[in-house]
Amino acid sequence: MKQIIFVLLVFVLAVQCNSNENGNNVEQSSTKVNNTNQENINVEDEIKALSKLKWQWMADKNVEELANLFDDKSKFVHMSGSWKKERELEIIKTGSIWYKDAKVHDVAVEVFGNTIVLWNRITLVAHVRGNDVSNEFTVTEIYKKSDDDWKLLNLTFSKVRDTHEIEH
Numbered sequence: 121m122k123q124i125i126f127v128l129l130v131f132v133l134a135v136q137c138n139s140n141e142n143g144n145n146v147e148q149s150s151t152k153v154n155n156t157n158q159e160n161i162n163v164e165d166e167i168k169a170l171s172k173l174k175w176q177w178m179a180d181k182n183v184e185e186l187a188n189l190f191d192d193k194s195k196f197v198h199m200s201g202s203w204k205k206e207r208e209l210e211i212i213k214t215g216s217i218w219y220k221d222a223k224v225h226d227v228a229v230e231v232f233g234n235t236i237v238l239w240n241r242i243t244l245v246a247h248v249r250g251n252d253v254s255n256e257f258t259v260t261e262i263y264k265k266s267d268d269d270w271k272l273l274n275l276t277f278s279k280v281r282d283t284h285e286i287e288h
Contacts (some may be wrong), residue, residue: 164229167236167263170270171227174261175242176218183209191264191271198277199255208275218247228286234265239286244277256282 170189177185185211196208198217211217226241240259245252262274 137245147162160231163231163236167229168227170263171238171240172224174272175219175222178212179221181212181215181218183213183216186212189270189272191266191273194271194273194275196275199279215247217243219286220247220252221245226286228288236263236270237261238263241280241284241286243282256280256284258284260284 126155159181161266174186174189176182187205190205190208192205194208196203196205203211212219221244222240223245224240225243225245228239230237237251238261240257242259243254244257245254247253256279257277258280260274260276260278261272263270264273265271
């Protein structure tokens with residue numbers, strides 16, 4: 121038991137000495153963490169604004185802007201199936217699904233380096249197969265920074281009850 125206490129004491133002293141010798145490094149590290157947190161907040165605001173624009177582009181059937189936003193390998197998961205970028209753009213262009221109005225009730229964002237996951241809790245009014253329909257969804261969007269642009273990698277609609285809440 122005395123040996124364990126002695127080893128722990130030596131370890132603690134070694135760590136304290138190392139911290140005192142490298143005090144500036146500790147300070148720089150905490151500054152870097154604070155800067156990273158601030159950058160994450162700015163990135164979160166940027167991606168929330170981009171997601172909001174995406175909903176507007178979908179409502180406006182603006183496939184040119186959406187084509188730039190969607191990664192070439194992006195996937196889309198809907199209630200009726202899943203498909204890739206070209207089919208999603210064709211569906212939007214032809215109005216096969218017209219995303220008329222997405223009322224966003226809540227947004228949560230998690231930053232993982234140059235990848236972001238965003239969750240929207242929405243009520244979507246869409247024109248589908250000749251009818252206007254309203255559905256409650258939590259929509260998961262995955263973005264990745266490519267050069268200086270954000271690219272949407274995945275958009276998944278999960279049907280939920282109107283009482284569903286996103287955990288923050």
